[in-house]
Amino acid sequence: MNVLVNGRREAYRTVSFDSAGNRVLLIDQKLLPHDFEVAGFGTYRETAVAIRDMTVRGAGAIGAAAAYGFAQGIRAWAGGSGISDGFMEYVDDVFRTLGEARPTAVDPMNALRWMRKVLTDSGLGSTEEWGVRALDLADQFADEDVAHCQAIGGHGASLIREGMNILTHCNAGWLAFVDYGSATAPMYSAWDSGTKFHVWCDETRPRLQGAALTAWELHNHGVPHTVIADNAAGFLMSQGKVDMVITGSDRVIARTGEVANKIGTFTKAVLAHYHKIPFYVAIPLSTLDWELSSGAAIPIEERAGEEVYSVNGISLRSGARESVRVANRESRVSNYGFDITPPDLITGIITPKGIFNPSELGGLEGLAD
Amino acid sequence: MNVLVNGRREAYRTVSFDSAGNRVLLIDQKLLPHDFEVAGFGTYRETAVAIRDMTVRGAGAIGAAAAYGFAQGIRAWAGGSGISDGFMEYVDDVFRTLGEARPTAVDPMNALRWMRKVLTDSGLGSTEEWGVRALDLADQFADEDVAHCQAIGGHGASLIREGMNILTHCNAGWLAFVDYGSATAPMYSAWDSGTKFHVWCDETRPRLQGAALTAWELHNHGVPHTVIADNAAGFLMSQGKVDMVITGSDRVIARTGEVANKIGTFTKAVLAHYHKIPFYVAIPLSTLDWELSSGAAIPIEERAGEEVYSVNGISLRSGARESVRVANRESRVSNYGFDITPPDLITGIITPKGIFNPSELGGLEGLAD
Numbered sequence: 128m129n130v131l132v133n134g135r136r137e138a139y140r141t142v143s144f145d146s147a148g149n150r151v152l153l154i155d156q157k158l159l160p161h162d163f164e165v166a167g168f169g170t171y172r173e174t175a176v177a178i179r180d181m182t183v184r185g186a187g188a189i190g191a192a193a194a195y196g197f198a199q200g201i202r203a204w205a206g207g208s209g210i211s212d213g214f215m216e217y218v219d220d221v222f223r224t225l226g227e228a229r230p231t232a233v234d235p236m237n238a239l240r241w242m243r244k245v246l247t248d249s250g251l252g253s254t255e256e257w258g259v260r261a262l263d264l265a266d267q268f269a270d271e272d273v274a275h276c277q278a279i280g281g282h283g284a285s286l287i288r289e290g291m292n293i294l295t296h297c298n299a300g301w302l303a304f305v306d307y308g309s310a311t312a313p314m315y316s317a318w319d320s321g322t323k324f325h326v327w328c329d330e331t332r333p334r335l336q337g338a339a340l341t342a343w344e345l346h347n348h349g350v351p352h353t354v355i356a357d358n359a360a361g362f363l364m365s366q367g368k369v370d371m372v373i374t375g376s377d378r379v380i381a382r383t384g385e386v387a388n389k390i391g392t393f394t395k396a397v398l399a400h401y402h403k404i405p406f407y408v409a410i411p412l413s414t415l416d417w418e419l420s421s422g423a424a425i426p427i428e429e430r431a432g433e434e435v436y437s438v439n440g441i442s443l444r445s446g447a448r449e450s451v452r453v454a455n456r457e458s459r460v461s462n463y464g465f466d467i468t469p470p471d472l473i474t475g476i477i478t479p480k481g482i483f484n485p486s487e488l489g490g491l492e493g494l495a496d
Numbered sequence: 497m498n499v500l501v502n503g504r505r506e507a508y509r510t511v512s513f514d515s516a517g518n519r520v521l522l523i524d525q526k527l528l529p530h531d532f533e534v535a536g537f538g539t540y541r542e543t544a545v546a547i548r549d550m551t552v553r554g555a556g557a558i559g560a561a562a563a564y565g566f567a568q569g570i571r572a573w574a575g576g577s578g579i580s581d582g583f584m585e586y587v588d589d590v591f592r593t594l595g596e597a598r599p600t601a602v603d604p605m606n607a608l609r610w611m612r613k614v615l616t617d618s619g620l621g622s623t624e625e626w627g628v629r630a631l632d633l634a635d636q637f638a639d640e641d642v643a644h645c646q647a648i649g650g651h652g653a654s655l656i657r658e659g660m661n662i663l664t665h666c667n668a669g670w671l672a673f674v675d676y677g678s679a680t681a682p683m684y685s686a687w688d689s690g691t692k693f694h695v696w697c698d699e700t701r702p703r704l705q706g707a708a709l710t711a712w713e714l715h716n717h718g719v720p721h722t723v724i725a726d727n728a729a730g731f732l733m734s735q736g737k738v739d740m741v742i743t744g745s746d747r748v749i750a751r752t753g754e755v756a757n758k759i760g761t762f763t764k765a766v767l768a769h770y771h772k773i774p775f776y777v778a779i780p781l782s783t784l785d786w787e788l789s790s791g792a793a794i795p796i797e798e799r800a801g802e803e804v805y806s807v808n809g810i811s812l813r814s815g816a817r818e819s820v821r822v823a824n825r826e827s828r829v830s831n832y833g834f835d836i837t838p839p840d841l842i843t844g845i846i847t848p849k850g851i852f853n854p855s856e857l858g859g860l861e862g863l864a865d
Contacts, residue, residue: 160824330804330823332701332725338804338823346826354829356701356804357726358760362796362835365762391727393734397770398763427731435699435707435725438807440820451809451818454699454707455529457715460723466731 128301128315129348130163136347139165140306142183142191142269146262149202151195153183156302160343161441161448171200171221178228178235185303186377186414187272190234193225194268197242198261200225201254208253218243218257231428237413238268269305275411276307278479283313283373283409284320286482291324291370294360297331297389298340299375299409309375309409311344313477318350326352327369329360331389333434333462357391364402372399372406373477377465378425379408381415381492384470384485385422390463396472408468409477412494422467435460497670497684499532499716508534509675511552511560511638515631518571520564522552525671529712530810530817540569540590547597547604554672555746556641556780559603562594563637566611567630569594570623577622587612587626600797606782607637638674644780645676647848652682652742652778653689655851660693660739663729666700666758667709668744668778678744678778680713682846687719695721696738698729700758702803702831726760733771741768741775742846746834747794748777750784750861753839753854754791759832765841777837778846781863791836804829 129136143152150167151174158164166182168174174196177183183192200221206213222243226236242264251257287293299310307315314326326345330338338354345352355363363369372395378387386392386408399406419425437452454460470485480491498505512521519536520543527533535551537543543565546552552561569590575582591612595605611633620626656662668679676684683695695714700706707723714721724732732738741764747756755761755777768775788794806821823829839854849860 161821328827330701332699332727335822338827342824342827346824352827354804354823354827356759356831358701358758358763359830359832359835361763361766362759362832365835389727390725390731394727394730394763394767397730398766401766401770435723437812438809438820438822440807440822442811443806443819443821449818449820450812451807451820452530452812453704453807453809454723455711455715458697458707458711458721458723461728462725463728463731466728466734 128306128344131347136349140269141188141302142195142305144195144198144262144265149199151177151192151199153177153192154302155182156184156340157182159302160339170203171196172224174199175224175228178225185298186232186234187276187304187411188302189229189232190238191265191269191272191305193228193235194238194242194265196225197221197239198258198265201261202258204254204258208255210254214254234413242268272305272411273307275479276301276304276309276312279309279409279411279477280307280312280316282479282481283407283477284316286371286407287313287317287322287324289322289324292327292368293324294327294329294363294369294372294395295341296329296337296374296392296395298336300341300344302340302344303375309411310373311341312409313373314350315348318348326350327360327363328352328354329357329391329395330354331391332357335438360395361398364398364404369404372396372404374408376408376410376414378416379410379414379476379488380419380422380425381417381488382420383422384473384476384488386468386473387422387425387465388468390466393466393468396468400472405474406472407475407477408473412478412480412491415488415491417492422469425467427466428464430462430464432460432462435462497675497713497717505716505718509638510557510671511564511674513564513567513631513634518568520546520561520568522546522561523671524551525553525709526551528671529708539572540565541593543568544593544597547594554667555601555603555783556645556673557671558598558601559607560634560638560641560674562597562604563607563611563634565594566590566608567627567634570630571627573623573627575623577624579623583623603782611637641674641780642676644848645670645673645678645681648678648778648780648846649676649681649685651848651851652776652846653685655740655776656682656686656691656693658691658693661696661737662693663696663698663732663738663741663764664710665698665706665743665761665764667705669710669713671709671713672744678780679742680710681778682742683719684717687717695719696729696732697721697723698726698760698764699723700760701726704807729764730767733767733773738773741765741773743777745777745779745783747785748779748783748845748857749788749791749794750786750857751789752791753842753845753857755837755842756791756794756834757837759835762835762837765837769841774843775841776844776846777842781847781849781860784857784860786861791838794836796835797833799831799833801829801831804831
């Protein structure tokens with residue numbers, strides 16, 4: 128999507144590839160919103176580190192980063208053209224290194240498995256052919272991620288009417304995918320079609336992805352928006368200032384319609400239900416979980432307490448990056464990363480195949496995005 | 497209440513007075529939770545600045561600070577013993593300086609008006625007698641604030657059972673009063689009677705009073721507690737981990753039972769209602785507003801956007817106090833300070849006179865605390 132660079136809007140993807148330099152290019156999300164920088168990673172090991180240390184985050188984005196990292200690793204093989212045991216061991220090592228970078232995420236592993244299977248089944252005659260094909264597949268993976276998000280946007284845009292106030296939580300934006308995003312895709316689609324509206328961005332403690340990333344995205348695209356403390360959403364709803372909520376999701380239990388997403392999503396859903404405000408969740412089909420029979424089976428990650436104890440930002444005094452402790456040091460903190468929203472609080476699930484009631488997701492079984 | 501000083505628990509009040517030095521003594525809340533310091537203010541003008549700059553905050557605490565500041569000013573009169581016009585003008589100046597320190601707060605003005613009326617009506621013969629009497633009245637004001645909070649604690653403690661998990665929002669603790677607090681008074685009373693329980697402290701963005709002040713209070717008193725991001729309360733309720741909510745209030749509309757309190761209170765009430773968890777509000781009678789006929793008439797203060805843009809804390813690197821910007825700089829922010837909780841979401845109002853249904857507050861009309 129668009130990034131303001133020296134006052135002009137330029138199109139970027141979250142993840143891309145420099146073929147000549149064999150570098151994975153990532154918008155460094157650890158620097159946002161304070162600095163915009165596209166960082167190049169010259170080896171698959173560096174790419175794995177970038178996935179692990181959250182330079183890139185979000186399901187689609189880390190999937191594509193792993194895919195490009197896999198191609199990057201294969202293209203860097205210096206052991207000759209023959210498909211030797213040594214080459215195959217090396218490919219396994221690249222696969223493992225990237226797959227283990229974010230062990231709880233499914234997208235990198237899905238991308239890597241798909242690429243390895245296609246490459247292995249293709250009967251390619253040389254390591255150079257592996258390299259060419261791997262990059263084609265990574266490009267295909269990234270382009271499909273973009274296409275899925277565009278399709279979400281096309282369906283979801285129909286919900287957005289002139290003058291609406293839309294609330295979103297966390298960042299399910301283009302920075303979390305290769306482009307367009309999930310929750311934001313309907314917004315970008317509607318905006319680019321000329322519909323005017325306004326977005327409330329929950330700041331989304333503890334990691335503040337709404338204040339930092341979603342606000343940055345919307346600013347760069349020129350969409351009017353306002354950052355609020357998470358505590359303010361209920362009051363705004365009570366004042367009639369929210370017409371619709373759209374969030375993303377990390378995992379939707381297809382059999383029940385339960386939605387796992389960033390902590391606080393469930394709270395917004397309860398508030399929307401109380402105020403009879405439509406609550407939508409936007410996802411690519413890869414977010415659907417066909418294995419679990421209930422949201423209660425989803426392990427809720429407890430993240431590092433440091434995220435609640437302290438806050439990262441830019442010193443107003445020196446301009447330097449600082450982490451500041453805000454909570455009483457001797458107090459215990461808890462930091463559940465996700466919550467589960469039950470289907471009766473959800474108006475609809477916006478997918479690349481259309482908008483579905485959470486009870487109707489079974490019809491999507493077996494479909495790819 | 498108790499403060500851990502060199503490993504020992506010592507009793508402190510939020511506001512007190514050094515009679516020999518004619519100094520108002522305030523726990524400096526701008527330094528908490530990082531440093532505990534009792535600051536002395538040597539003139540009524542310094543005391544007014546301390547009220548204005550939030551060295552002391554909270555209804556009861558700023559009322560008592562203004563009361564002591566008034567006595568301090570009168571005691572500092574150096575123009576002779578006679579009740580001259582000059583003395584009365586000086587008294588007016590002290591009154592005005594302290595009354596204007598926090599213009600939207602009612603407690604300082606209530607304290608000052610009461611003191612001036614009693615002093616004027618007393619027919620005192622000398623400025624020295626004014627000084628002695630003024631300090632007596634300030635002590636009386638502070639002691640009554642303590643007694644009101646203790647009475648809230650006595651009634652509210654009956655609600656707390658062994659093993660409960662209690663959620664509270666913001667800081668309606670002893671730091672907001674002279675001692676005991678409103679929302680925390682039932683907790684301190686129950687704890688001191690031997691009942692064991694655990695408190696969830698909403699961190700309470702944007703100013704983080706829960707993470708900084710309530711957590712500090714509970715730690716110093718030895719009450720088990722855990723700080724959470726505001727986003728986590730709904731999830732904890734859905735997991736059966738919250739048995740009761742107690743908050744304070746800035747203003748309760750007596751005619752309707754509507755509660756104005758720190759932004760986010762309404763959200764917790766909606767969540768508690770959804771989960772059928774009791775939701776209590778603890779207040780002294782001075783919090784009851786008998787004038788307004790509806791919560792919609794309460795002006796909702798929009799506070800400085802800087803509170804959302806940035807966060808104050810202690811640098812993890814240098815240990816210095818820092819404000820760090822967290823939100824995208826070019827984005828708009830909004831920062832409503834309070835919200836209104838309707839009476840049907842409130843299980844009971846805990847007062848010094850007992851626990852009332854929000855529809856029954858009319859019976860308290862005309863009563864003082």
